[in-house]
């Protein structure tokens with residue numbers, strides 16, 4: 001069975017991706033909340049799958065290197081992300097640093113740990129979860145949108161670099177998803193569901209070896225109420 005490493009798999013979109021991919025992949029699930037990872041592992045095991053939980057703070061590069069030492073990934077989904085939606089003037093240095101660390105720097109460190117194994121094998125697929133905030137902006141989004149614009153550029157450059165080694169890179173850009181990313185966000189009725197984003201990831205991974213879907217924008221289709 002191939003292995004899929006998924007960051008931010010303890011809840012929300014990452015958890016949905018882990019459950020969606022579990023029938024076809026051994027899952028390696030990364031996040032900080034041990035209990036939630038245990039519950040994900042139990043749910044996957046209950047359906048006959050396999051899930052290895054790794055509790056790690058993605059703000060800590062050396063912890064990432066230790067956690068992923070010896071792990072081979074056929075698929076890597078860089079999903080973990082946070083948002084501090086605040087006017088720039090209210091965005092504290094810690095808010096800024098946390099968004100940069102989790103949304104951007106962690107992608108660098110996790111990918112650096114797993115990409116050499118993919119290149120050596122001549123196969124692999126990295127899916128970065130960006131956002132429509134990766135090409136749009138909104139009030140209070142100076143930090144968050146900056147991180148997602150960075151994810152877009154990083155993803156495209158990496159895609160151009162590594163496809164000749166048999167490694168694909170894709171970026172999935174959801175609109176609003178009903179999760180805990182924003183206060184009250186999980187209750188927004190018109191929003192996408194985490195499962196919808198998981199389906200987009202599965203779709204991107206399902207392309208034949210000679211074809212790469214690089215960028216997918218997935219939006220809610222119900223009218224906002």
Ligand SMILES: NC(=O)c1ccc[n+]([C@@H]2O[C@H](COP(=O)([O-])OP(=O)(O)OC[C@H]3O[C@@H](n4cnc5c(N)ncnc54)[C@H](OP(=O)(O)O)[C@@H]3O)[C@@H](O)[C@H]2O)c1
Pocket residue numbers: 007008009010011012013014030031032033034036056057058059079080081082102129130131132173174175176177178179180181182185
């Ligand atoms: N929800 C939306 O409307 C929306 C729209 C577009 C894009 N996205 C993107 O989708 C991705 C997932 O977001 P979500 O909505 O599913 O958010 P969520 O429900 O808040 O989940 C965020 C995940 O990231 C993990 N995480 C956060 N900080 C971490 C850290 N320091 N170390 C390790 N893991 C950390 C969390 O795990 P722990 O807390 O257990 O560590 C959790 O598993 C993000 O990249 C987000 O930007 C979301």
